[in-house]
Amino acid sequence: MTAASLVARCAHGLEPTLSAEILQLGLGAITHLGHREIHFRALRPGPVAPRTADDVFLLAGHRPDPGTARRDVAALSRLAMEADLDTLLELRRAHGGPGGVSGVSGVSGVEVSASFLGGRNFNRYDVEDAVGSVLARRLGVGYHSRRTAGAPPPGHTGWRVTLDGLRATLMLRIAERPLHRRDYKRHTVPGTLHPPLAAAMARIADIRPGHTVLDPCCGAGTLLAEAGGQAPRAVLYGFDLALSAVRAARENTAGLGVVVGRADAGRLPLPDGSVDRVLSNPPWGGQVTALGLLAASPSHWWAELRRVLAPDGTAVVLLPGLDELPLGLRHGLVPAHVQGVRVSGAQTFLVRLTAPTRPRRTRK
Template identity: 90%
Template sequence: MTAASLVARCAHGLESALSAEILHRGLGVITHLGHREIHFRSRGPGAVAPRTADDVFLLAGRRPDPGTARRDVASLARLAVEADLDTLTELRRGHGGPAGVAGIEVSASFLGGRNFNRYDVEDAVGSVLARRLGVGYHSRRTGEAPPPGHTGWRVTLDGVWATLMLRIGERPLHRRCYKRRTVPGTLHPPLAAAMARMAGIRPGHTVLDPCCGAGTLLAEAGEQAPRAVLYGFDLALSAVRAARENTAGLGVVVGRADAGRLPLADGSVDRVLSNPPWGGQVTALGLLAASPSRWWAELRRVLAPDGTAVVLLPGLDELPLGLRHGLVPVHVQGVRVSGAQTFLVRLTAPTRRRRTRA
């Protein structure tokens, strides 16, 4: 089997994290970095599932972006006409995807203003793919989910290229099997995976999420570092129940506690991963409702010397509180979450200096 040309899609701002994971895990050779996507060539057959990716596709074809006029949408059907469907089917099976095709569904997106909508693009390409494969086409215009077994295709228009891609898996990678329950403000799994990778968790590390919600950060940390010791706390009983169900079998200890008064000893935590309740979707409870600075004080108290915290913040105005409590920001990067700009921040706790005798 020849090496496949693959495209991994991700949230805007996670392109560097995704490319680093692809290289670190030896998943392939990167050939192009673009807006929300990384192009790479696989090293051979086998499953390709980077955890920081929303999804992974086989590159099926590219043509020049037709522009903004509605009359030019029909030309996108050439992507479906020119695609080598037999080779794509073989490559998909070789990379862990299903062999059969029960139907076709297409998702499209584009940059910039257009005189057409995404459904026009999807229908122009999807109807041709379905006809060539002899199966049904499910249009997203209806707003209904496609029937089980339908193969996912994607079309992107970036102002230069129109690209057609075939999803490798039966469903998008960001839909984790462990995510059986959600709560308001639950974190996007690939973003949680990027935070866990940024923390540099090693075997034996004690890892804490003081506002664990549905446990997504802990689940991703457990998948990446199965020999770490994982703790999660939340004051909301619904969150504790969801986190316990989502992290079942991963050895995570989940309990009910106030993030402003954690049941952990001073300096006992090597890594903190957290999406604190400052973004609006979740209201701060308990001690944090009266004094948000308590969150930073507790984080600093439990974090070991040279420990690392990776947190997701809606803005950078919170960082002075971290600095005030002795935490040092060493990395900041912007990432879009549900269309809103947020910031991934890595902070470290300074090493305690030993006292010397005069």
């Protein structure tokens, strides 16, 4: 069997983190870094599911980007005509994808999702229909158009088309559903974190066996679930002042040994210097309103983070802007890494900070 050419897609800004995970896990040799995607060649058959990826696809084919006019959309049907569908479906099964039970091709239907960079005189549904109708005809199955806004029936293969101004790319999803949909995430709350972003934060924190890990504003527990998945021998604590968040976090982290409780992030029930790693998406604006001491001043959050963090400890936080960093500096935390990430279309910053090696005086 020929080596598969794969494409992992991610949030904009996480490309370096996803690349590092692919290499560290030995999933393949990287061949191209693009906007929100990493192209790599698989080293061997088997499941390919990096935690920092939104999804992973088999590369089905490339053509030049046809342009911006509506009449140019028809040219995209060539992507579907030229794809080696038998080989793609065989590679999909070899890399852990479903084999299918119906239809001549082993699949029950086709769904296509499209995106493009720059202004166009057509919409994504025009692209999807141009490609999807041809794929369905070649496979001898039905096509589910996303114009209807309804979910496709079970068993449909997921295809993706991207236009970046230089080339048009067709891809086939390996898994039955996008990788960012985690099984553990049974409950959500406002402001819940995107799981691949949480996974990236946990990776950047470099959690080791035996580390005590804290999320002082845990929400639905996404950061704790991702940390527990990556470092099962860590000790995990999560606190939130909202009862709905505490209930959601307990459900989502069930079985991971996470201790979840109700507490104010400005006055945590933990001893000084007892935490090796802090992971947090603080409620500073956006979808969640700060409560308790944090509503009075963000300084309480920074002071408490510094108090519980052990000497040489690390905090990885998601901030809406870099104007919050001076407060961290004022409390003795040193920025070691800053990475811009787009979350739901908004620019945010993933920041890693370290505590000095000398412990602070114990609070009386």
